[in-house]
Amino acid sequence: MTTEHKANLHREAQTIEREMNLADGQTCYRIWCDNNSPYSWKLRAYLHYKGIPYQRMRNNAHAYMQRIPSQVGMSIIPVMLTADEQVLQDTTPIMQLFEERYRSRPCIPDDPRLAFLMWLIEDFADEYLVRLSMHYRWGNLQNRSALSHRLARALCYGLPQMRPGQMAPMVLQRQSGFDQALGLDGEGVRASLDQQLIDLLAILDGHFEHYQFLLGDRPSLADFAVFGQLFAHLYQDPFSAELMELHGPRTCNWIETLHELGDVRGGVGQTSFGEWLDIRCGVPAGLASLLAFVGMTYIPFSAGTALASGERKKTFRAEVYGVDTTFLTSQYRAWSFEQVQQRYLALDELDWRCLEPLLKAARVLPAMLANGVIHNSLYDGFSPPFIRDGIADARIQHLKAKAARSSA
Ligand SMILES: N[C@@H](CCC(=O)N[C@@H](CS)C(=O)NCC(=O)O)C(=O)O
Structure with a gap:
């Protein structure tokens, strides 16, 4: 040069x-x-679908x-x-x-009960699935090596005086700071997370046998949020890519569909979509299993951080997927859990009556409201x-x- x-x-x-x-x-x-960022992909896929x-x-x-x-x-x-x-x-x-x-292609279902399930799954993806994302990206040698160099290269983009090889160790060191926050290093945690991925893929693959998207045959905000985590880290990173293909082939197809939406280069982007789920007579088994997964993971994790944040404790313990785990308290996570709680409380009596048995069976309730709604002042x-x-x-x-x- x-x-x-x-x-x-x-x-x-x-x-x-x-x-x-x-x-x-x-x-x-x-x-x-950035190409390796879940929230970047969540937003980009959404904008592609909306045509923005x-x-x-x-x-x-x-x-x-x-x-x-x-x-x-x-x-x-x-x-x-x-x-x-x-x-x-x-x-x-x-x-x-x-x-x-932007009213075209709405991504929030009209039925308020289905919309609540959407916000619940959306926050589960943003706040809980990041544990799986970080465990797989940084918890094995292959991804640690590949991704520290890949992220270092991305940071050096357009800055030819910078050296990705020298920057990679700094990237690695910075990322390990997230382990404690997300409770990744306690006894039995990583083995549990490995099991959680296999279980989650089995649930999603079962669901996608019957429906194209999480809440029926059109994508909702929940699809984009789950997609962001599963695509940016698990599907793209070399170590976890193999697990995704072996254990979640239908989930991989769903990922590709969402990744291609709004394809303006003549690719295979999908343009026609079906209906939302009708949940008046209950939810399909796949969605019920996904909610049960949320009940065993996101609910104790987020309810725990909300309580600890209210009590101004720096750390808290919660039983997540059967494993007693210590986490750092996150104000942001406490705030976003409060938003989900408020959405539930804003429903009317009839909607509660319909959702309650479903959420109780999934063990989302009573835990979601067990400590009341603790106001978090982060965005006051x-x-x-x-x-x-x-x-x-x-x-x-x-x-x-x-x-x-x-x-x-
Ligand atoms: N809730 C935020 C989360 C964004 C987020 O956590 N982004 C990650 C990258 S994917 C990040 O920049 N984390 C800060 C850091 O690396 O220090 C959103 O949805 O935009």
């Missing part, structure tokens, strides 16, 4: 975002995202360490910019906002997904104020 070409590449990496901003008639959303155009901004080290923190207050992806420079973060509120803004005074003045939430606000005080 000539010195001039290197300099050009470098300049391009620095200016690509600015050029996009300055382009005449900018009408597109722009997203900082966007431009992709590669999340290189410059974006992740500087540009994104300046817009949001922390390093996180995906981050979305609107044509008029508003900053949006957090896929669930973004998708909820877009469901109001904020309006997600909109981010103003580079501050995403009360935690970031607090950290920034503390830093300002200590430097004064």
